[in-house]
Amino acid sequence: MNPCDLSAMEARRLMASKKLSAVELAESCIARAEAVNPAVNALVAQDFTAMRTAAVAAQKAIDRGDKLGILHGLPLCVKDMVDVTGLPTTFGSEIYADNIAKSDDSMVAQLRTEGALVMGKANNPEWSAGGNTRNAVYGVTANPFDLTRSAAGSSGGSAVAVACGMTPLATGSDTGGSLRSPAAFCGVVGFRTTPGVVPGHSRPLGWMPMSLNGPMARTVDDVSLMLSAMIRPDRRDPWVTVINDQAVLDPGPFRHLPGYDLCRARVAFTHDFGFAMTERMIAESFHNKLSRFGHVFGQFDEAHPDCLEADDTFAVIRALAFSGHHRELLQQYPDKVGPNVRENVKEGEGYSALDVVRALTNQTRLYRQWQLFFEQYDFVLAPTTTISPRNWHELYPSEIDGEPTQSYYHWLSMAYASTLAGHPSVTLPTGRDANGMPFGLQIIGRRGSDLQTLAFARELETLFAGDVELQRPKVDLDYLSRARPLSEAEGFLGFA
Template sequence: MIGRGQLSAEELARACIARIEAIDPAVNAVVSCDPDALLAGARQADADRAAGRPLGPLHGLPLAIKDMNDVAGLPTTYGSQIFRDNIPAADDALVAGLRAAGALPFCKTNVPEWSAGANTRNRVHGTTANPHDLTRNCGGSSGGSAVALACGFAPLASGSDLGGSLRTPAAYCGVVGFRPGFGVVPGPDRATALLPQPTAGPMARSVADCALMLSVLARPDARDPFTPVVGERTPWDAADFARLPRRDLSSLRVAVTEDFGFAPVSAATRQTFRRVLAPLLPFLGASEETMPDCTGADRIFSVLRAVMFQATHARFLDETPDLVGALVADNVREGRRYSATDVAQALVSQGAYARRWLSFFDEFDVLISPAVTVQPRDWHEAFPAEIDDQPLQSYYHWLALAYAATIPGHPAIILPCGRDAQGLPFGVQLIGRRHGDLGLLAIAAELEAVIVGIHDLAPCSPDIARLSTAPPLRTAPGFLDVP
């Protein structure tokens, strides 16, 4: 519409700014914003279009950035008290690439401290609430981005994902989140470069918009050892993500699992998953209730996650312990309990795990599961300690449905799929073949079209009128009481 002159970039920018001003006090998704810079960029985008200059794929689109990435002139706090006054002078590589494609990054979205945990709360910016129920958790760590999308603050947002950090909030807020396979979105600054489990990824309100954003994010950058670059090109053509191929759903070989054989999935989530899946199965090809062998998943993820926290955050705990939150501190301490033997065993187990997944996808095109083990709970709860009265192994054990796919590096996407019995958004997870990001997105786009056409499953939006009259979230008891 912007390219055809049906909508000016300035009109879109003003609409986003107005929505933030009206709604954000109720949800606290945006932790910093530069509306003047957005308007200036939008006016320049309109002038470029009017002058017939070349337009990038994201020309004139306002962009929300997770507060783990640098935007020049806006604070990057990581949700950490140590960095509450940190203002970078330049964009980081991810933001610079998006800006070069015409996007207009203008606000930062809330995260838990250092993205540790799936409840978006920290001692710098407080809590972000679920826009569908302001008493509930919005997920994390990309919770601010998911809420911003659900509320219409921007059409695109950045996310990142280790153990479901963009998938969980996408499911909880009723938006789309795509976790790419290893190396598709380069992480040139990743400290543990040869442990590629953390990755950036696109978040949007549709599969097509996620894919469009991925066409810019999936750039060649040889500084990431898992992004193959030969002759300044990757094996994939990033532009293909902006023009997804059609896929015949009836030809697919589909695997379905409620729990991967090990995840602590609640009875209510299982029931909702079966209910929403039933009307979709007639559109799909042969389906089978099965899953890859996930032996050792909890141990592999626990050890490798702790190693990464030990590598990147231990110095903060040692130097400024009073400024480090409980979850980050616990991760560092857990890492210090593991021996070299523990790490070696986890790496060997991960290799065997990944090979089993590769063999499984020789037989299946896509695997479908619930997105999260349990639906949104009270945001005052740092994390679920139990599900259906069964105690969990760790504060991140409830994210097992997500990290099952993280370990082998397969791409995964969350599709909104109706509501649960409490009226909250419900998400399903689709997992594709290793290196099959384009194919998975094509399948997801086709299935999304089916879901939209089924009244009981169509994606739901928050009640904007109700949010506009809600009291500011920062007045709620416990808003800043983060351990």
């Protein structure tokens, strides 16, 4: 096995025991990126020279017997919404195409402190607006399982880089599924935490924790390990509880997940939460998969929390979040703002203060209904996405099974249901759908039960490993290495 294909946990163990060097791991990841990135366009800015220098330093620390960070020597890709010193931060926007970061974002600085080696920046849609990773700066990122299909978004570059073995770890962010949807499309693990677990002080509307940073990796253990390095006290995020300069949440247990007794779990399942436009094929794939493992739980019922008015509630709150800074950009640079951002700004301008009050009131009611529901159940299982990956030339799904969608983000409704309620949600690769593309199983836990949610997901991951219909699908690297550069494809750059 190439070092770049090792899990982060295994690579970290081998480095600590001096059976693998940090330099060997770094060189393996660089070689993989050079071999397959032209086909998928996931990594859009990199500094391999700096990474090699950092890897040499990391190995010297191991050789000296220094105290090592929990991510020591592990390569990391960072979504292009977050600053990394000396690398571009474009946000996928032409307006910031020449913007070079002068310092690390505090999240990146924390991950470096724990020993991570930053490899480069991963692609995302313009301002992370959309479930298809394409923009006018770097172009589109393709799905590694089928280069004609979408990698989803907005953390599509991160998901593809992880799936292809360019890196064991990557950062992402999630509003309505931006971590979970690309993880599902690309056969990796993505985790949206309870608000306040991972600080995010760059949110313009800090009191509205819709957009959250989070980890992405190929296994649940790796996601949990990375999450433990992201938990930190940061009073700039009003949702992070800090007492005596310490984060209330202890990161320690996330480094070695506890076991979870599946036969005692009370589990509900739904293919649509009562409102989502789930594609028939996805619903059928979901129920077929449940038939292979649903019997292991102590209780397993088809049920879901009340999600009345979820579409309208999410639409108003999302538009509110987009209506400030992005409205100013549209006014100043009307020819450099793409269609998704333009649509969100226009939508936001159409809402009144009473619309916002209605949405926030509905969100509060939805939240309380979810808390009542989770008195009866420990977890909810659902498909992560409403559709199977489609051709990336389609900017967003305008219809599902012949029914028109309401907006460019409407197809993400399976993910934003739990966003509105503020519950932790992890996407677990669960075989393939009927189209042969990766299928993502969404596991939603109680609010604040992030550790238990990951522990439960890890038990399912272990269970699935022995079933060819449920285990994580692997990318065909030969297919990618033989493919022509994605940049040569018609429609690669921009939104048309």
